[in-house]
Amino acid sequence: MTREQLEHLVAIHGSDMAGWPTEDRSRAEEFLRRAPEARSLLAEEACLDARLAGAYSRQLTPADEAAGRSALARLLATPLPPQNRSATARWLPSWLLAFDLRPSWPSIAALAGMALLGIFVGSYADHAPSAPPMEVARATPGPTMFEPAPLLESGL
Known part of the structure; x- marks a missing residue:
């Protein structure tokens, strides 16, 4: 075992080696x-563990509570800084400003680009058919009927 491995085990399991897995504990004891x-x-880790345990187990004193109340009172008495109102925020309704579109803007931009491409292709495409519609309708012999193949049990 190396010192780095011991540091890793101490960081994971703490300083009390009684709670460590047996194989790690035996390797650490030998090291x-x-x-x-x-x-x-x-x-050092045992000292840190003791301090943390003491900090979590102690009860607040009246001096601690008074310090917390005075800090909260100062925070509540301090006015908020002026908000930065951009030109967009002045004319958009507030419910629209509540939407966070930052994560989805690439998808929205791609969709808008595809829409513009569709409009462009549709506007400049050649719309002249090769034959007038009436001639195409006369050239077909009538309604075309398709007979479906019978369903087979293996096809289900």
Whole structure:
């Protein structure tokens, strides 16, 4: 085991080696026997664990609550900075400004581009048919009938 591996295990499992998996714990104990300078890492982590446990378990004192109330009062008393109202925001309704279109603008731009391409192709395409519609209608012998093939059991 290396010091980096020990640091990784300490970061994952904490300083109390009793909660570590047995194979990792045995490797770490052997490494600590071979490299006693690595014990300082475990001691620093134990100190941090103790501080965190103490911070989460302590009750708020009246001085802490008073400091929190005074900070909240100062925040509420401070006016908000003036809002930046762009030209777009002045004439658009507020319900439209609530939509966040930033993630979807590439899709919207692609759709608009395809629409413009369709309008362009439709406007400049050659609309002259090869034969007038009446001549095409006279050239066909009548309604064409198709007889479907019988359904087979294997086709279902």
